[in-house]
Amino acid sequence: MATITSAGAGSGLDLESVISSSVAAKKTQLQQPITTKRTNTQITLSGIGQLKSAISSYVSTLQAMSKDGAFNKRSVAVTQDKDNPVLKVETKSGASNGQYNITVNKLATTSKFEGTFNNSTDSLVTEDGTLTFKAGDKTFSVDVKAGDSLQSIRKRINNDGDNFGLTANILTTSDGKAKLVMDSGVSGTGNDLQISGSTTGLTSFASSLSKTQSAGSAEISVDGNTLTSATNTFDDTIVGLKVTVLRTSDKDTDGSAKSNKVDITTDKAGIKDMIKSFVDGYNSLVSKSTALGKRNTVTAGKSQDDGGALAGDSVTRAVTNLMSGTITEPSKNSSTFSTIFQLGVKMDNKGVLSIDDEKLTDAIDKNFDQVVAIFGGENGVAGKLADQLDDYSKTGGLLAQRENSLNDDLRELSRKESDATTQLTKYEESLRARYGSLDTLLSKLKQSSSYLSLLNTSSS
Incomplete structure (x- = not known):
């Protein structure tokens, strides 16, 4: 397409600058709304992704806590040489407190x-x-x-x-x-x-x-009862325990095998750690939701653009409301406690949880089974909260649907941008045609004016 300039025998006007300015103004008019919409959509999409990731992480913690036996933590103490142990004892789901005298008579061969x-x-x-x-x-x-x-x-x-x-x-x-x-x-x-x-x-x-x-079985004596295993592992031979024998027991002065005392007790510290992980995960998700949903502050009528990626989005409030509603709902699992707040868990006015260690310790000491009941199992607080939050973070869940919708919006914006580019090209073409005709007309008028001037000069 020919360029219109002020040089030559044309109108003498800088029509190229006029066209460039007009095209630039039209480009801003067409593309600025698209650019603004794309930026905002991408920010929202990022925020939804961050929220989904945070929820998914907490759901994994909650699901582990809600498995059968997850709160049935036991502490194992074995009386033996720590540098040269006779056996290794691990607790499993269904383990109970108890004491055992175990002697290792033979290792498997x-x-x-x-x-x-x-x-x-x-x-x-x-x-x-x-x-x-x-x-x-x-x-x-x-x-x-x-x-x-x-x-x-x-x-x-x-x-x-x-x-x-x-x-x-x-x-x-x-x-x-x-x-x-x-x-x-x-x-x-x-x-x-x-x-x-x-x-x-x-x-x-x-x-x-x-x-x-020859191939042989391992043999141990548990409180006088002889047990055998084809391997050096006795798995659930004692219900809830996995015993791995490492060597035969030591002998006393008369040559008799010495037994090793195994003491299984409630792991109260482990239970408290799990409750602490519940609280820490809860607070982390509340903090993330709050930060993402924070609105921009306005100073002297001007937005400071300091809000979160989901500023004003109702989804962050929905998540925090769901969480607080679930943990405050009375439990049907425990006959002693109706909510976790009776165990020493507290909530401040910002929805942040904390633990009264003395009160929690007292609840575990006096009502261990009831503490486990209110937290653990599918219908415990951890299980119910996991199910509720999973609706947001799972594949095909509420947040995944939001992501799909936002990605559809981005694709539509790309289509509109392509249309705008086409429209802008046609607009420039129309301007060049219009100003090209004007330049030709002005050039002819200029020539006519010069001719008339010459005639007037000759007449004089």
Whole structure:
């Protein structure tokens, strides 16, 4: 498109500047509302994302607290050498307070086999076949090829994808012989390793291996009762406890095994920590919601733009109202306490929670089960609050729907911006056509005026 300038025989007017100014003004008129709307939408979208993330984090904490047995925390004390412990005891859901005298009589053992050969590199196999290994209900087979050496067989065993944990190693003895040592990896009485071959040669190979250790079960004595396990772990053999034996018990002077005292008590400090995490998470979410929803302050009639990303958005108030409403609702789980505020939890006029440690300690000491009842389980305060907040943060939830709507708005704004660009191009074209005609007309008028001036001068 031709540029209109003040130079040449035209009108002498700077029409290019006029057009540029007009186009700039039109651009501002068309695009400023779009830019403002996009900025505000992006800020809101960011705020919704921050709120959703904060809620999701707290929901995870609440869901963990509402699981069965989450508040059934127990403290374990074992009388034993701390530098060389005999056993490890962990509590599980359903554990109860109690005392036990535990003696470790035997550790679980795996079965082991050995075989001595002239060397590890000479061929041991004359024809293709299969070696099969079985221990208890576990089994796997290895294909062996003609010409395989002891090293090759060892590698095939250890690298087999179906191997259930059997290991094969080669030792070189003082006389230069190669010793194959195999450990089944499977413990428990009756789970001895069995090796068989599909050919005469492989059967002979299997027969040449001798058992050096039998598979056996671990054995402990609990208050005089003998318990066994195929492994060194006794899981729920004592209900609610997981006992892992590490070595056999020490002996006293007459050779009798010494028992180790295990004391299971209520972990009151653990319960208080969980309640503290409930309160801290609550306050963190309230603080985040308040900051996001803070309105801009106005000074001398001018906004200071110091508000949150969701300034004035009702969703932040809805979240905080939901939270306060849920924790103040009377509980049906406890026969002693109707709300958590009777346990020592307090709320100030800004909705922030705190804990009266002395009152909470007293409630736990005197009514432990009722404290657990009001907080724990699906219908406890933690579970109910998790369900309510999850409606906001879950996939497809209320905040996800807001995000989808805002992203739709951004796509619509991009379409409008494209339309505005097209409209602006047409507007500039119309101006150039209009001012181009005006420039031509003014140029002709100027020429006519000059001609008339010349005629008047000649007449004079």
